[in-house]
Amino acid sequence: MRRVFIIFIALLISLNTAVANEKFEFRYNIHENLPKKWVTEFKNIMDVLQEVLPIQDNMNDYLKSPGMDIYAWKSTKNPFPEVKNNMKGSCICGDGSTRWMQIEIPSKELAKKYIHRYSVIAHEYFHVYQISLSENKLSDRDSPKWLTEGGAKVFEEMYVKQYYGKDSLKNDLQRKEMWSKKVLKEPSLYEKHKTSNKRGMDGNYTGSAFMVLVLVNELKKNNISEQQAFQLVFKDFWIERAKHRKWEKAFEQTFKMSAGEFYERLSKYKRVVKKILPSKNLKIQDIFS
Ligand SMILES: [Zn+2]
Known part of the structure; x- marks a missing residue:
């Protein structure tokens, strides 16, 4: 029995090492x-x-x-x-x-x-x-550009805020020339690069970032924390995306609302930035733990 136990421990140790090496x-x-x-x-x-x-x-x-x-x-x-x-x-x-x-x-x-x-x-x-x-499933054909690029934009800004104390997200969002009101009224244009790349529509993916932040804000209304809401957008959606042929299905499964319903809610927003910005002390470790 003792030998079995020792072998078991040895096996566990080697398994652990194998996992650690698989970066x-x-x-x-x-x-x-x-x-x-x-x-x-x-x-x-x-x-x-x-x-x-x-x-x-x-x-x-x-x-x-x-x-x-x-x-x-x-x-x-x-x-x-x-x-x-x-x-x-x-x-x-x-x-x-x-x-x-x-x-x-x-x-x-x-x-x-x-x-x-x-x-x-x-x-x-x-x-x-x-x-x-x-x-x-990252191309325009497979996933909406605003979730792909808006997610990457919000994430990078969160990163430099946390590690370098620099906050350019607010500034970018407040600059009118960076993104257009079409975000609110014709959000489906932002599902593809080619329908949202005109000058002033999505400069530095700021319009897409606005959409992501509104989505997080709407998710928070379902009684979930800010960290959980960001986790849904940054991580869970992409895991769910792997399971479905169409992104709309993954969207509905992850966020418990259809893309159409989200666009409807988005249309009620104005270009007001303050209340949708991530909390100042939010850490990426809290989101991806
Ligand atoms: Zn990108």
Whole structure:
């Protein structure tokens, strides 16, 4: 009996080690033109994100190769010619054979110390998280842009608020030129990039972020906490999304209201920002615990 017990303990220990070792692999390819300080912060941010929002192993299935490369550079022509010619912008990009993350930091963001130089890391990482939970249902065809991009925008802003004390969400939302009233009256336009990318409609995904915050506000009316409401939007919806053919079904299952019902409630809102902003002391650890 004792031997069985010892073997059982040994098995438990080895299982635990196996789980601990199975962290999803990101490979860092950082251009030498980025300042040391940025590189240090990049690594810190990635460590925190991988701890709080670990990426599931299934992500490898959507990459067609194990692990994911991240390319980061300060704006310059053709930063990684040996990998791909003329990489540009920040995205989760793909070429049909694999996918990678790329992060382009404009010189101006570094010179003027714009917080976007760090928040963009959280933004792109959040898309990887969404892809993995939803089982690769992130394109416009599969999920509404406002939930994908609005979620990533609100998340990145929460991140830099918590770790750098910078709050640009309120400021962005208050700037009229950033997003249009169409958010309130024609929200279905925000389900696709191509119907909501005109100038002033969804600059820096601010209109989409407004929709996400209104959704959280409406969910709170169902007697659930702010943390739980954010968890539904940032995490549970994407898990549910994997289970259904249409996003509308996942929406209804997760939020206990149809998308149409939500749009109806949204139409009653005005461009008032204050009452829908996340609480100042909200931590991402509380949402993803
Ligand atoms: Zn994005």
